[in-house]
Amino acid sequence: MRSFVYQSAPARVIFGAGSLDKLPDEIQKLGASKALVLSTPEQRQSGVDVVVRLHARAAGLFDRAVMHVPIETAEAARAEAKRLGADCCVAVGGGSTTGLAKAIALVSSLPILAVPTTYAGSEMTPIWGITEGGRKSTGRDLRVLPKTVLYDPCLTLTMPAMLSATSGMNSIAHCVEALYAQEANPIISLMAEEGIRAFAESLPVVVKEPANLEARSQALYAAWLGGMVLGAVGMALHHKLCHTLGGTYNLPHAETHTVVLPHAVAYNAEAAPEAMSRIARALGAGSAAEGLYHLALRLGAPTSLAALGLKAGDLDQAADLAVQNPYYNPRPVTRDGIRALLQNAWEGRRP
Numbered sequence: 001m002r003s004f005v006y007q008s009a010p011a012r013v014i015f016g017a018g019s020l021d022k023l024p025d026e027i028q029k030l031g032a033s034k035a036l037v038l039s040t041p042e043q044r045q046s047g048v049d050v051v052v053r054l055h056a057r058a059a060g061l062f063d064r065a066v067m068h069v070p071i072e073t074a075e076a077a078r079a080e081a082k083r084l085g086a087d088c089c090v091a092v093g094g095g096s097t098t099g100l101a102k103a104i105a106l107v108s109s110l111p112i113l114a115v116p117t118t119y120a121g122s123e124m125t126p127i128w129g130i131t132e133g134g135r136k137s138t139g140r141d142l143r144v145l146p147k148t149v150l151y152d153p154c155l156t157l158t159m160p161a162m163l164s165a166t167s168g169m170n171s172i173a174h175c176v177e178a179l180y181a182q183e184a185n186p187i188i189s190l191m192a193e194e195g196i197r198a199f200a201e202s203l204p205v206v207v208k209e210p211a212n213l214e215a216r217s218q219a220l221y222a223a224w225l226g227g228m229v230l231g232a233v234g235m236a237l238h239h240k241l242c243h244t245l246g247g248t249y250n251l252p253h254a255e256t257h258t259v260v261l262p263h264a265v266a267y268n269a270e271a272a273p274e275a276m277s278r279i280a281r282a283l284g285a286g287s288a289a290e291g292l293y294h295l296a297l298r299l300g301a302p303t304s305l306a307a308l309g310l311k312a313g314d315l316d317q318a319a320d321l322a323v324q325n326p327y328y329n330p331r332p333v334t335r336d337g338i339r340a341l342l343q344n345a346w347e348g349r350r351p
């Protein structure tokens with residue numbers, strides 16, 4: 001057996017339908033009494049509901065969270081937290097809203113209580129990201145790791161079917177890359193395989209019946225596992241490639257993950273045979289790459305970068321950018337190999 005290091009991240013998790021009822025108690029357990037509630041403009045009503053539940057423990061609502069945390073938004077939210085004398089942040093929403101809470105915590109150390117409503121998984125990671133002048137910087141800092149996470153599947157019932165599909169595939173990507181990560185370890189691999197299995201079982205039901213609470217619960221449980229493994233071990237080719245494509249060509253985050261994943265997995269297949277057989281087993285498929293491609297098809301999710309708006313003329317530059325900064329990947333990352341991968345993903349070829 002390979003030697004390994006396992007470090008668990010300190011976070012309290014409350015899971016279950018109706019767990020949002022425990023929010024006021026959980027704020028108290030954090031020793032806080034003036035929460036700044038965060039949401040996107042689209043989820044303002046969820047933010048208002050939380051403010052109402054918190055009564056006197058709510059300091060106010062900041063409802064301007066947007067994708068990729070622009071520095072201007074981060075600074076406006078930080079100023080609002082200061083102005084209101086907030087002593088904690090409650091993030092109600094997906095990765096964009098959790099990301100805004102992290103931007104506040106990064107400079108103030110305010111504790112975060114996260115109430116995730118997508119499968120992105122940011123709530124379980126110490127990873128922050130802020131976009132300035134069109135470039136997204138990211139880093140790891142334990143101050144931004146939420147202290148408490150309330151997973152209430154009832155809040156995911158309104159997640160549109162397509163966002164559910166692509167957000168789920170995004171989380172599956174965390175599990176996939178955790179299985180062949182440089183720091184892979186037996187505990188994280190158990191979680192990763194179980195995350196893929198639980199998603200493969202629940203996502204087709206979620207997409208067909210978005211209000212099915214049992215399937216929603218299973219998918220949110222899988223998302224928790226996806227977030228745990230993302231926070232615990234480093235990601236490889238797939239995540240780096242999606243980061244480049246998203247940042248440079250402004251492609252949508254979860255959709256890009258959905259399209260690229262089967263091709264990144266096909267690229268790494270021969271270099272990571274044990275991970276591949278675990279992925280295939282979790283999907284109930286003959287091969288990992290094919291199983292992921294079929295799952296995306298079955299969910300009605302996009303399968304080509306062309307469909308996401310990437311131009312054929314951008315593929316050369318994207319391949320150049322993707323090999324600029326070296327990083328760990330089970331198979332060496334070569335310019336020609338990445339160019340071919342991108343061509344396949346652009347055309348939406350069966351891997």
Ligand code: NAD
Nearest residue numbers: 040042043068094095096117118120122125127156158159
């Ligand atoms: P998102 O948070 O941008 O949400 C997308 C849209 O869906 C928003 O309008 C949101 O209000 C809406 N929405 C969310 N949940 C809903 C629900 N239950 N019902 C109805 N509408 C809902 O999308 P996301 O995919 O969750 O997050 C993407 C962002 O998170 C990216 O910026 C990504 O880089 C970041 N991210 C960060 C980490 C990390 O560890 N730091 C991990 C994963 C993702």
